[in-house]
Amino acid sequence: MNLRRDVFQAIADPTRRAILMLVASQAMTAGAIAANFDTARPTVSKHLQILTECELLNQEQSGREIYYHLNPQKMKDIGDFIEPFRQMWDERFNKLETIMKQYKSKK
Amino acid sequence: MKQKTNIGADEGKQDLTITREFDLPLELLFRAYAEPELVEQWMSNPYSTTKLLKFEGKKHGSYKLQSADAKGQVVFRANGVMHEFITNQKITRTFEMEGTPYGVQLEVYEFEYVNEDTSKLTMHVIYESAAQRDQVLKLPFAQGINMAHNRIEEILGNRK
Numbered sequence: 001m002n003l004r005r006d007v008f009q010a011i012a013d014p015t016r017r018a019i020l021m022l023v024a025s026q027a028m029t030a031g032a033i034a035a036n037f038d039t040a041r042p043t044v045s046k047h048l049q050i051l052t053e054c055e056l057l058n059q060e061q062s063g064r065e066i067y068y069h070l071n072p073q074k075m076k077d078i079g080d081f082i083e084p085f086r087q088m089w090d091e092r093f094n095k096l097e098t099i100m101k102q103y104k105s106k107k
Numbered sequence: 108m109k110q111k112t113n114i115g116a117d118e119g120k121q122d123l124t125i126t127r128e129f130d131l132p133l134e135l136l137f138r139a140y141a142e143p144e145l146v147e148q149w150m151s152n153p154y155s156t157t158k159l160l161k162f163e164g165k166k167h168g169s170y171k172l173q174s175a176d177a178k179g180q181v182v183f184r185a186n187g188v189m190h191e192f193i194t195n196q197k198i199t200r201t202f203e204m205e206g207t208p209y210g211v212q213l214e215v216y217e218f219e220y221v222n223e224d225t226s227k228l229t230m231h232v233i234y235e236s237a238a239q240r241d242q243v244l245k246l247p248f249a250q251g252i253n254m255a256h257n258r259i260e261e262i263l264g265n266r267k
Contacts, residue, residue: 014154082114085244090112093127093228096149100135103145 007054007074011084015039016047020056020070027060027069116244121237123244125230133226137195137218140164150174155182165192170200187211195220209243210235 011017019033034044048068051057055074060067116123129136139145143162150157154177161171166189174183184205191199198216203209212234219227234240 082116082244086110086112086114089114089125089127090110091152092149093112093129095152096136096139097129097131099145099148100129100131100139103138104131104135 007056008083010050010054010056012087013047015044016051017084019044019047019051020075023057023068023070027067029065029067033068116240119237121235121240122231122233123240125232126227128221128225128227130224131226132224133195133218133220136226136228140198140216140218141192141194153177161186163189165189168192187214210239212243 011020015037018037022028022033022036030045030048033048034041037044048057052059052068055071057068058071060069112125112127114123114125131139139149141164143159143164146162147157147159150172151174155174157172157174159170159172161169163169168189169187170189171186172184173181175181185202186205187201187203189198189200191197196218198214198218200214200216201211202214203211212232214233215231217229217231219229221227232240234243
C-alpha cells in the first residue's frame with residue numbers, strides 16, 4: 001500500500017497546498033476554488049481529483065452542487081503539518097544549493 | 108531515500124530543529140546567509156520576490172525584509188536583530204513576521220564543516236509558546252501563492 005507516499009506527492013505541489021489552505025476555512029465548490037487561480041479550470045479539476053483520491057478532500061453533495069472540504073483526520077495523519085513545512089524548507093535549501101553552485105563556478 | 112532536510116519537532120514543545128546537509132563547502136554555505144544579494148536570490152521563488160530592506164551581518168546588527176507577489180504587491184514583511192554573527196560558524200538572530208500574531212522567534216544557526224565539498228546547517232528555532240510553534244508549522248500551506256497569503260490574512264483577521 002503506497003497511499004502514504006501518494007499523500008506526500010499530493011502535497012508536494014504548491015497549487016494543491018494552496019487548495020488545501022483555501023478549503024481549510026470553509027467547504028467550497030470546484031468553481032469557487034478555481035476562481036482563486038489563474039490556472040485553467042481542467043487543471044484545477046485534476047488537482048481536486050488527486051486530493052480527493054488520497055482522501056485529503058471529501059466531496060459532499062448539496063443540492064446540485066458538490067462541495068469540497070478538508071479531511072482533518074487525513075491532514076493529521078501526514079504528521080500535523082510537519083511534512084509540508086519540511087518540503088518548503090527542502091525546496092528553499094535546494095534553491096540555495098543551486099544558486100551557490102553557480103556562484104562557485106562563476107568565480 | 109534519505110531526506111536531505113529533516114525537521115525535529117517534539118509534540119508539546121515550543122522549539123524545533125531543522126537540519127540539512129549541503130553539497131557545498133562551508134564557506135559557500137555561510138556566504139549564502141551573509142551576502143544580501145544571495146539571500147534575496149534563494150529566498151525568492153516564482154510566486155514571490157524577496158528584498159532585503161536592511162541587512163547588517165554583524166553582532167548587534169539588524170535586518171528587515173519584504174516579499175512581493177508577481178504583481179509587485181507586498182504580501183509579507185519580517186524583521187529581526189543579529190545577536191551573534193560569526194563567519195562560517197554561527198548566527199543567532201530573532202525573526203518576527205510583521206502584522207501577524209506569531210510573536211518573535213529566536214533562531215540559532217550552526218554551520219558545520221563535513222568535508223571539503225559538504226557542509227551542514229542546523230537551525231534551532233524557539234517560539235514563545237508551543238501553541239505558537241504549531242500555528243507557524245501550519246503556515247507553509249500559504250507559501251508560494253499570494254492568494255493563499257491573502258486567504259490567511261482573511262482567516263486571521265476573522266479570528267481577531
